[in-house]
Amino acid sequence: MYLMGQRDNMSNITTDFNYKTVEYNQLLNDFKALLKKNNLKFTIQREVILETLYNSDEHLTPESLHNLIQAKFPNLNTGIATVYRTLSLLEESEIVTSLSFGAQGKKYELGAKHHHDHLICTSCGSITEFVDEQIEDRQKKIADALGFKMQDHSMQIYGICKNCQIKE
Amino acid sequence: MYLMGQRDNMSNITTDFNYKTVEYNQLLNDFKALLKKNNLKFTIQREVILETLYNSDEHLTPESLHNLIQAKFPNLNTGIATVYRTLSLLEESEIVTSLSFGAQGKKYELGAKHHHDHLICTSCGSITEFVDEQIEDRQKKIADALGFKMQDHSMQIYGICKNCQIKE
DNA sequence: GTCGCTGCAAAGTCTTTGCAGAGAG
DNA sequence: CTCTCTGCAAAGACTTTGCAGCGAC
Numbered sequence: 001m002y003l004m005g006q007r008d009n010m011s012n013i014t015t016d017f018n019y020k021t022v023e024y025n026q027l028l029n030d031f032k033a034l035l036k037k038n039n040l041k042f043t044i045q046r047e048v049i050l051e052t053l054y055n056s057d058e059h060l061t062p063e064s065l066h067n068l069i070q071a072k073f074p075n076l077n078t079g080i081a082t083v084y085r086t087l088s089l090l091e092e093s094e095i096v097t098s099l100s101f102g103a104q105g106k107k108y109e110l111g112a113k114h115h116h117d118h119l120i121c122t123s124c125g126s127i128t129e130f131v132d133e134q135i136e137d138r139q140k141k142i143a144d145a146l147g148f149k150m151q152d153h154s155m156q157i158y159g160i161c162k163n164c165q166i167k168e
Numbered sequence: 169m170y171l172m173g174q175r176d177n178m179s180n181i182t183t184d185f186n187y188k189t190v191e192y193n194q195l196l197n198d199f200k201a202l203l204k205k206n207n208l209k210f211t212i213q214r215e216v217i218l219e220t221l222y223n224s225d226e227h228l229t230p231e232s233l234h235n236l237i238q239a240k241f242p243n244l245n246t247g248i249a250t251v252y253r254t255l256s257l258l259e260e261s262e263i264v265t266s267l268s269f270g271a272q273g274k275k276y277e278l279g280a281k282h283h284h285d286h287l288i289c290t291s292c293g294s295i296t297e298f299v300d301e302q303i304e305d306r307q308k309k310i311a312d313a314l315g316f317k318m319q320d321h322s323m324q325i326y327g328i329c330k331n332c333q334i335k336e
Numbered sequence: 337g338t339c340g341c342t343g344c345a346a347a348g349t350c351t352t353t354g355c356a357g358a359g360a361g
Numbered sequence: 362c363t364c365t366c367t368g369c370a371a372a373g374a375c376t377t378t379g380c381a382g383c384g385a386c
Binding site (some may be wrong): 209210211231248249251252256 | 346350351352359360361
């Protein structure tokens with residue numbers, strides 16, 4: 001099992017621990033191509049949303065994403081509705097994936113990274129990512145054994161994270 | 169890894185394949201004891217909700233649970249608010265567990281069966297349950313390694329089930 | 337220019353809450 | 362009797378949609 005590294009938050013420069021497998025420019029180009037293919041338009045709002053997702057290590061709710069954008073680009077005055085609309089578009093295009101964890105609402109993350117699973121703190125809501133080859137292998141075998149043609153899978157472990165255990 | 173059997177839908181009589189580890193009467197008694205312990209009252213609505221959950225193999229939404237109850241006990245005129253309140257109570261007491269699948273809303277199932285994971289057919293929506301000890305072990309180890317106090321976990325494998333593959 | 341996109345506000349979902357009367361203990 | 366529960370309806374939280382003007386192409 002290995003923990004995903006942290007990526008450099010300040011720029012697109014990769015670090016030794018960078019887990020993003022896609023450069024921002026490539027991602028952006030893919031997105032533009034997708035838009036063109038579907039006769040959709042490339043707008044500044046759409047770019048800002050993609051960029052903000054890319055530059056965040058967090059799993060963002062539509063609301064927190066909107067807040068980040070408002071803070072960084074106050075002049076754009078981006079509406080929450082546009083954030084929702086763009087997230088749906090990105091999810092449909094499999095550029096982002098969503099997680100519905102415990103309570104209510106979804107969180108989104110870029111899907112362009114490595115596949116990974118999630119450890120979710122039920123106290124503070126923080127999400128830690130990990131990948132475990134043994135589990136990945138096992139999942140394939142189980143699907144095979146049941147005659148199931150596996151397309152995707154997701155795993156979540158819920159509990160109390162280190163920090164919250166200390167606080168209690 | 170082993171597949172969970174199917175239970176008899178018509179009565180509380182167990183079959184060879186029954187996977188419920190708890191008899192309804194025992195479940196009911198536990199629930200009554202829990203209520204008493206917390207100075208809560210045992211009402212007909214609460215019983216009907218528990219019973220309906222017990223007698224359903226489906227993963228139920230609050231709404232579908234409410235519909236089932238309305239259909240079976242129209243005279244009770246159970247309110248949806250009571251269903252929500254009781255589900256929260258049951259979840260808090262770890263008698264039921266909730267799943268947040270894809271879209272929106274939660275689905276509930278009795279937690280009194282064995283723990284299990286889910287294979288979900290993206291074509292017909294059917295859900296197959298399974299348990300794999302290797303994965304269970306691994307999950308514990310991962311949580312431990314990350315200083316995480318594990319409370320629960322869930323795993324879903326998405327794909328096309330045998331039947332749907334044949335149809336295609 | 338055209339036609340899709342955006343912000344806004346209104347409308348939809350799903351869930352929770354306040355309240356007054358009903359009912360369990 | 363007391364104090365919790367319940368159904369109802371209203372309120373909340375989150376998300377989607379209609380619309381008129383804006384902006385990408």
